[in-house]
Amino acid sequence: MATRGFFGMRPSAETAKRLPPGQHLTPDFPVLSFGPTPRVDLATWRFTLKAGAKPLASWSWDEFQALPQTEWQGDIHCVTTWSKFNTAWRGVSLDDLFAAAGITPPTPFLLAQSFDDYTTNVPLADVIGGKAMIATHFGGEPLAPEHGGPARLLVPHLYFWKSAKWVNGLKFTERDEAGFWELRGYHMYGDPWREQRFSDDP
Numbered sequence: 001m002a003t004r005g006f007f008g009m010r011p012s013a014e015t016a017k018r019l020p021p022g023q024h025l026t027p028d029f030p031v032l033s034f035g036p037t038p039r040v041d042l043a044t045w046r047f048t049l050k051a052g053a054k055p056l057a058s059w060s061w062d063e064f065q066a067l068p069q070t071e072w073q074g075d076i077h078c079v080t081t082w083s084k085f086n087t088a089w090r091g092v093s094l095d096d097l098f099a100a101a102g103i104t105p106p107t108p109f110l111l112a113q114s115f116d117d118y119t120t121n122v123p124l125a126d127v128i129g130g131k132a133m134i135a136t137h138f139g140g141e142p143l144a145p146e147h148g149g150p151a152r153l154l155v156p157h158l159y160f161w162k163s164a165k166w167v168n169g170l171k172f173t174e175r176d177e178a179g180f181w182e183l184r185g186y187h188m189y190g191d192p193w194r195e196q197r198f199s200d201d202p
């Protein structure tokens with residue numbers, strides 16, 4: 001199929017149904033990071049669950065690889081208006097992660113934390129019940145560093161800035177605490193189907 005003029009093409013009815021308002025389809029996988037790609041060493045990599053400042057559980061890279069694996073295929077939507085269909089991911093679901101830690105999530109919100117000091121907030125309800133994973137593989141390959149490898153959060157039903165790259169932990173919080181982009185004017189929740197791009201969007 002020719003790709004010339006791809007962006008000018010009117011989407012098919014099927015495509016249009018799958019595109020949230022204000023989005024267009026891209027065959028590419030753009031890279032969006034606020035800074036340089038951090039170098040993450042697997043020998044020292046750790047993933048930690050915390051309640052406030054208190055550590056609840058933590059895994060080395062090898063321990064993390066031994067956790068149950070989940071696969072998910074579907075569409076992702078970036079607030080900069082591109083959407084990508086049929087992306088394929090593998091990793092550890094947050095349900096399995098919390099079960100492996102032997103915890104019941106203690107608060108209704110969490111903040112994902114990353115090696116580049118990025119943070120983003122999500123309600124607990126949006127990451128349980130099979131809705132989110134810590135992804136380590138994309139398209140059958142280890143996740144590329146520029147896309148968040150070795151591991152990133154994947155919350156595909158929210159705008160993609162909620163899918164923190166280079167994650168090293170999740171912090172449970174009592175309140176919905178704004179993360180990096182949420183402090184800079186992005187919406188606290190970020191539902192693409194309700195077009196919740198900026199903080200003053202309903």
Ligand SMILES: Nc1nc2c(c(=O)[nH]1)N[C@H]1C(S)=C(S)[C@@H](COP(=O)(O)O)O[C@H]1N2
Pocket residue numbers: 029030031032033034035078079114115116118146147148160161162163164165166167181
């Ligand atoms: N740690 C970290 N995670 C991040 C970002 C970042 O700068 N640092 N950018 C966010 C934004 S704004 C987007 S749109 C997506 C982009 O993911 P991609 O580069 O894999 O397309 O990652 C999100 N996760």
Ligand SMILES: [Mo]
Pocket residue numbers: 032078079080160161
């Ligand atoms: Mo973004």
